[in-house]
Amino acid sequence: MNASQPLLEIKGLNAGYGEIEVLHGIDLQMFEGEFVCIIGANTAGKSTILRAISRLVPHVTGTLRFAGNDLSNRASHDIPTLGIAHVPEGRHVFSDMMVEENLMLGAFTARHAKDLSSRMEGIFELFPRLRERRGQLAGTLSGGEQQMVAVGRALMLQPKLLLLDEPSHGLAPKVVEEMHDAFTKIHSRGTSILLVEQNVGLALDVATRGYVLESGRIALQGTSAELNENPAVRAAYLGI
Amino acid sequence: MKRWIAILAVIAIAAVLPLLLSPTGYWIRVLTFTLLFAAMAQVWNIIGGLANQTSLGHAAFFGIGAYTSTILVLKFGISPWIGMFAGGFLGGIAALIIAVPTMRLQGHYFALATLAFGEVMRVIANVWTSLTGGPVGLSVPFVPPSIAAYSFKQLLPHAYIALIALIIVTVIFEAIRRSAMGYRLRAIKENPAAAEVIGIDTTKVKLQTAVISGVLMAMLGTLYAQVAVFFDPDTVFSAASISIRVALIAILGGVGTAIGPILGALFIIPVEELMNDLFSSGAAGLSQLIFGVILIAVILWRPRGFITVFDSLMARFSNKARS
Ligand SMILES: Nc1ncnc2c1ncn2[C@@H]1O[C@H](COP(=O)(O)OP(=O)(O)OP(=O)(O)O)[C@@H](O)[C@H]1O
Ligand SMILES: [Mg+2]
Numbered sequence: 001m002n003a004s005q006p007l008l009e010i011k012g013l014n015a016g017y018g019e020i021e022v023l024h025g026i027d028l029q030m031f032e033g034e035f036v037c038i039i040g041a042n043t044a045g046k047s048t049i050l051r052a053i054s055r056l057v058p059h060v061t062g063t064l065r066f067a068g069n070d071l072s073n074r075a076s077h078d079i080p081t082l083g084i085a086h087v088p089e090g091r092h093v094f095s096d097m098m099v100e101e102n103l104m105l106g107a108f109t110a111r112h113a114k115d116l117s118s119r120m121e122g123i124f125e126l127f128p129r130l131r132e133r134r135g136q137l138a139g140t141l142s143g144g145e146q147q148m149v150a151v152g153r154a155l156m157l158q159p160k161l162l163l164l165d166e167p168s169h170g171l172a173p174k175v176v177e178e179m180h181d182a183f184t185k186i187h188s189r190g191t192s193i194l195l196v197e198q199n200v201g202l203a204l205d206v207a208t209r210g211y212v213l214e215s216g217r218i219a220l221q222g223t224s225a226e227l228n229e230n231p232a233v234r235a236a237y238l239g240i
Numbered sequence: 241m242k243r244w245i246a247i248l249a250v251i252a253i254a255a256v257l258p259l260l261l262s263p264t265g266y267w268i269r270v271l272t273f274t275l276l277f278a279a280m281a282q283v284w285n286i287i288g289g290l291a292n293q294t295s296l297g298h299a300a301f302f303g304i305g306a307y308t309s310t311i312l313v314l315k316f317g318i319s320p321w322i323g324m325f326a327g328g329f330l331g332g333i334a335a336l337i338i339a340v341p342t343m344r345l346q347g348h349y350f351a352l353a354t355l356a357f358g359e360v361m362r363v364i365a366n367v368w369t370s371l372t373g374g375p376v377g378l379s380v381p382f383v384p385p386s387i388a389a390y391s392f393k394q395l396l397p398h399a400y401i402a403l404i405a406l407i408i409v410t411v412i413f414e415a416i417r418r419s420a421m422g423y424r425l426r427a428i429k430e431n432p433a434a435a436e437v438i439g440i441d442t443t444k445v446k447l448q449t450a451v452i453s454g455v456l457m458a459m460l461g462t463l464y465a466q467v468a469v470f471f472d473p474d475t476v477f478s479a480a481s482i483s484i485r486v487a488l489i490a491i492l493g494g495v496g497t498a499i500g501p502i503l504g505a506l507f508i509i510p511v512e513e514l515m516n517d518l519f520s521s522g523a524a525g526l527s528q529l530i531f532g533v534i535l536i537a538v539i540l541w542r543p544r545g546f547i548t549v550f551d552s553l554m555a556r557f558s559n560k561a562r563s
Binding site: 054056075076077078079080081085086087088090092093094095096097105106108109150153154157 | 423424426427430431433434436437438439440441442444
């Protein structure tokens with residue numbers, strides 16, 4: 001892949017559920033090593049963009065390319081094998097399995113890799129709390145810890161691109177901070193991140209660039225600094 | 241190690257038990273059907289327990305198996321042992337045909353779709369008279385007794401065949417549960433959304449369980465045909481006495497566990513027989529009514545199945561052994 005080619009390229013993406021179209025002509029590009037966020041109000045369609053990338057939305061038209069691959073003819077269970085890991089909205093852990101088993105399942109499509117235990121070690125360095133609780137059932141963890149498991153599970157894949165869907169939703173401010181520190185670290189180790197957030201201040205803090213989604217259309221885009229300065233963004237999302 | 245000794249002891253007891261019963265009597269028949277239904281419920285447990293898809297249409301595969309082997313003996317003189325595999329093959333194809341469109345359905349909708357499929361098969365068997373004999377039913381032809389011809393003078397060999405079948409399907413169930421496939425199924429059961437994003441092919445794994453379960457259920461249909469000797473569409477394709485009963489046995493015993501269906505069958509089949517015995521001279525339907533009340537009481541007492549009683553007994557036993 002040549003350097004000038006985007007890692008992720010979305011062009012004219014329409015997507016919806018049944019009769020209802022949710023996304024109308026989305027254009028979005030990401031280069032390798034970028035940390036990009038998508039912000040917008042409830043039901044704007046933020047999750048639907050991530051779900052379309054993971055091929056979890058039934059009706060999709062338009063261009064979806066990742067690292068030179070056309071995603072539109074891929075099945076959802078193929079997506080992780082290309083190097084895309086998705087942390088879905090809500091704390092989706094395997095409740096009756098131990099933390100360790102949850103993490104191992106994250107590398108399900110890479111289960112023959114030899115370095116799984118060192119991958120897990122890397123996750124314990126990122127979230128030391130998980131190391132203490134490696135033998136605990138994931139369903140008995142606190143909300144923040146469950147979210148760490150969900151993120152850790154995605155990292156077990158050693159993805160090129162990490163899709164994060166409102167990872168700090170409903171967490172205590174201190175845990176949110178911990179979480180965002182972790183994202184910065186993950187990014188600095190070379191993983192590209194596409195983050196969906198309702199907490200616009202936080203998102204623009206960690207990401208370098210962002211898209212503002214309104215009713216299924218990209219209303220604005222720019223660097224985090226530009227969006228932070230934008231009067232419309234400030235009025236609508238930052239409450240200033 | 242201890243576990244293996246316990247398992248061997250249970251098998252030994254089960255192997256001796258038929259010898260203690262009168263070989264021509266009534267109770268050996270009850271025992272044979274108990275073992276057969278335990279095996280059927282275990283096979284149901286593969287899809288119902290591991291894939292968490294409550295099928296109410298397993299009579300379809302069962303009936304396909306019973307009819308296939310019996311028609312092959314009647315028309316071509318082919319041994320039911322071979323007919324059993326032919327039936328298994330057709331049962332697997334039927335399972336695939338029904339599972340492809342319905343596997344995405346959840347809970348009640350899957351149950352209803354499979355229930356309808358079982359009923360469709362019953363209607364087809366009733367109408368396709370040239371092949372199945374229609375509502376009149378089929379009789380397994382008498383051939384000189386021999387193992388190769390799957391023909392015996394007494395019920396005793398049938399009881400042992402049912403026991404062996406139960407052991408085989410239980411081993412298959414447990415092997416799947418502990419395999420990578422079992423792990424995948426557990427992940428899907430615990431959190432479908434998370435299973436999807438980590439790259440598990442949900443549909444494919446569930447289809448595999450449906451086909452395995454369909455093949456085995458059809459093979460057990462042959463066992464039934466050979467014991468019953470006579471059957472018609474309304475018995476082998478019955479929603480109430482096959483489809484729902486095998487689901488009930490597994491659920492009452494403890495769904496998703498290897499021991500559950502065995503405990504369930506050991507309870508349901510003999511109790512049902514006993515009720516019929518005791519109350520059949522009373523008002524029509526009285527025995528079913530009492531049986532129904534017993535079932536409700538048991539479900540209220542142990543909502544998660546007999547397995548919970550079994551587990552606490554085992555726990556007490558091993559505590560005693562340790563102290
Ligand atoms: N599985 C589904 N079936 C039908 N409609 C859906 C489904 N998922 C989402 N929608 C609809 O699509 C629209 C966009 O949903 P989406 O989840 O993408 O929004 P969002 O921006 O992520 O919102 P939130 O911030 O609340 O998570 C909503 O109107 C929603 O009702
Ligand atoms: Mg969302």
